[in-house]
Amino acid sequence: MAIIDVSDLRKSYGGRAVVDGVSFSVEEGEIFGVLGPNGAGKTTTVECLAGLRTPDGGDIRVAGLDPHSDRSALKQRLGVQLQSAVLPDKLKVGEALDLYASFYDHPADWAALMDRVGLGGKRNTPFAKLSGGQKQRLSIALALIGDPRVAILDELTTGLDPQARRDTWGLIEEVRASGVTIVLVTHFMEEAERLCDRIAVIDSGRVVAVDTPAGLVARVGEEQRITFRIGDGDDGGAVESALKELPEVTGVTRSGGRFAVSGADSQDGSASLVLAVSTTLAAHRVAPLDLRIDRATLDDAFLALTGKPIDS
Numbered sequence: 001m002a003i004i005d006v007s008d009l010r011k012s013y014g015g016r017a018v019v020d021g022v023s024f025s026v027e028e029g030e031i032f033g034v035l036g037p038n039g040a041g042k043t044t045t046v047e048c049l050a051g052l053r054t055p056d057g058g059d060i061r062v063a064g065l066d067p068h069s070d071r072s073a074l075k076q077r078l079g080v081q082l083q084s085a086v087l088p089d090k091l092k093v094g095e096a097l098d099l100y101a102s103f104y105d106h107p108a109d110w111a112a113l114m115d116r117v118g119l120g121g122k123r124n125t126p127f128a129k130l131s132g133g134q135k136q137r138l139s140i141a142l143a144l145i146g147d148p149r150v151a152i153l154d155e156l157t158t159g160l161d162p163q164a165r166r167d168t169w170g171l172i173e174e175v176r177a178s179g180v181t182i183v184l185v186t187h188f189m190e191e192a193e194r195l196c197d198r199i200a201v202i203d204s205g206r207v208v209a210v211d212t213p214a215g216l217v218a219r220v221g222e223e224q225r226i227t228f229r230i231g232d233g234d235d236g237g238a239v240e241s242a243l244k245e246l247p248e249v250t251g252v253t254r255s256g257g258r259f260a261v262s263g264a265d266s267q268d269g270s271a272s273l274v275l276a277v278s279t280t281l282a283a284h285r286v287a288p289l290d291l292r293i294d295r296a297t298l299d300d301a302f303l304a305l306t307g308k309p310i311d312s
């Protein structure tokens with residue numbers, strides 16, 4: 001069942017459309033990614049979802065509520081962690097959670113939440129003394145303090161080191177497992193691929209695709225590329241001819257002992273390119289060296305969908 005429905009959302013600034021007819025729905029319990037380059041309109045879209053901005057047009061329902069006209073009711077059901085959340089330097093972790101809990105009718109147990117996000121030992125630490133990862137964990141806890149059904153997390157891991165980023169991903173998975181639907185705004189491919197059940201790819205204020213990470217990748221084709229080299233004593237000509245005969249193979253290039261083989265698995269999964277190539281090499285008693293298999297990635301999918309890399 002859809003818990004969020006967005007239909008033909010529009011928002012302009014100074015006559016420039018930054019959200020230009022955006023539509024998508026989010027199913028209850030999923031992690032839904034909003035992926036796009038800087039300035040694509042992601043934050044504006046989720047701020048409209050949260051009732052923080054008034055759309056120029058379109059229709060939004062979050063947990064059955066209109067974020068604009070039902071804003072106070074929605075606040076009790078929606079948690080928001082926005083990009084630039086900053087707290088007063090001297091406010092301690094425990095004080096911040098206690099304060100935010102007081103804004104809700106039925107808040108979560110803030111001390112338990114503090115433990116859950118790994119800040120149990122930081123109760124009396126002022127905001128200014130927290131590391132980047134700890135600040136991020138606190139902002140996630142603040143988004144969850146009202147015990148929401150939906151949480152919007154915007155650029156959750158920007159500025160974090162790889163370990164803190166991975167820790168935060170683990171936390172988000174736990175939050176989802178507890179039944180919260182998550183809308184995750186990101187421009188990190190790895191984050192989108194790792195966490196999201198489905199992704200809306202947004203470019204220049206429009207949705208260019210909504211699909212699972214694997215579904216987006218499949219749109220650029222199932223082509224794979226296997227590269228390897230063979231030993232000096234191996235018969236390269238015989239190997240090349242045999243590989244070209246394989247139905248899974250669409251192309252073979254050879255430069256001396258170096259091979260690049262392109263192809264794909266069969267649609268029904270009954271034939272595998274890697275298996276066919278390795279069986280052929282084994283039949284010729286060739287052990288491939290420096291073997292590498294490349295498949296399309298979400299980066300390739302983004303490039304194919306928008307015509308540019310995400311960080312352009």
Ligand SMILES: Nc1ncnc2c1ncn2[C@@H]1O[C@H](COP(=O)(O)OP(=O)(O)OP(=O)(O)O)[C@@H](O)[C@H]1O
Pocket residue numbers: 013014018036037038039040041042043044045187
């Ligand atoms: N209040 C505002 N007034 C004028 N222009 C704005 C305002 N807020 C955002 N914009 C512009 O709207 C466009 C979309 O901004 P938005 O923040 O929604 O994009 P984004 O995809 O979230 O990008 P980022 O990843 O950089 O946050 C940008 O060009 C931005 O400069």
